[in-house]
Amino acid sequence: MKELIETIVKPLVDFPEDVRVDASEEDHRIIYRLSVSKSDMGKVIGKQGRVAKAIRTVVYAAGSSMQKKIFLEIVE
Template sequence: MKQLIETIVKPLVDYPEDIRVAQEEHDNRVTYKLSVNPDDMGKVIGKQGRVAKAIRTIVYSAAGSHHGKKVYLDIID
């Protein structure tokens, strides 16, 4: 899943080397925390959050059931 997130975000940003994806696993959920260079934050979020929403939609769809756990994507600034 980390690879998928990086693959989606890399073409959107000017500093792809600053992309970081961390994973936190809890009892009933998995949270992926995405951080990018501060200059790229607007590109990842998009106007009115449209790009962020699209990224989340793809990740949630790809996750499927993920072993019965709910998947979340947080964009860290």
């Protein structure tokens, strides 16, 4: 799943080397934390959060076969 998130985000940003995805697993959920360069934050979020919503939709759909709920957080 980390590779999927990186594959989606890296072409969108100016500094792909700064893209990091960290995962933490709890009882019935997996939280992926996406961090990008501060100057690329707007590109990942998009106007009115549309890009972020689209990324989350793809990630949630890819993880729907897992038995755990998946969350994607975009952090600075």
